[in-house]
Amino acid sequence: SSELTQDSVVSVALGQTVRITCQGDSLRTNYASWYQQKPGQAPVLVIYGKNNRPSGIPDRFSGSRSGNTASLTITGAQAEDEADYYCNCRDSSDKHWVFGGGTKLTVL
C-alpha cells in the first residue's frame, strides 16, 4: 500500500507533550521524514531517519518508529509549534514517494 494515514487534528496544552502519528505499510521498511508547515510558508524538515534533527530544529522535536507507525513527538510544546505536520516516506515498491494527509496541531 502507498498510503500514509495521519490524524487530521491534534491539540496540546502549552508546555505539554504531544505525539503525532503516521501509519502505513511502507514504514515497515523505510523511515519517515517529518515536515512542519506554517500558513503561507514552504514546509520545513524537522525529523528524518531514526531520529535526526536538522540544524536549527529544537531538541523538543523527536521521532520514532514501531512496526508500521512513525511518530513525531514534541516535548514541551510551544506556541510557535502550532502548524501543519506532514510525514513522508518512500513507498515499499520503491517506485514513488507519498505524503500523509497532514495533522493540524493546535497549541492551547
Added chain:
Amino acid sequence: QVTLKESGPVLVKPTETLTLTCAVSGFSLSNDRVGVSWIRQPPGKALDWLAHIFWTDEKFYSTSLKNRVAISKDTSKSQVVLTMTNMDPVDTGTYYCARMLYGYYDVSGVRYSYYYLDVWGKGTTVTVSS
C-alpha cells in the same frame, strides 16, 4: 548556502502544458545521493508528491499522474524541469521543488532506507483557468 527557486507561468489554460523550472544553487545535480523532487499543494489541502530525479538521472513519478508528468535535469545549468500536460483546474495550487538526500541503516542484515527533503524552494503558484 543551498537554495532552490521555482519559476514558471502564474496562469495556464485548461488542456495546456505546464512547464516549471527549479534553479538550484549551493550544490550540484551530479553530487552522489542527491536528487530533486517536485511537490504540489492545492489551496487548503495536503502536500502531494509528483516526481523525483536522482543524480544518476533515474526518474520516478506519482502513480496517479504518471501519464501526464515528466521530469528532467540540466546539470550544466543547475536546473530541474517539470512538465505536466493536459492541465485542469484541479491542478491549481502551489508547486514546490526540494532537494532530497538519502541514507540507510543495516540492522541484522536488513537494510532500512531513509529519504528526506532537506531544503525547499518557496514555491510558485499556478492557477488553471480559462
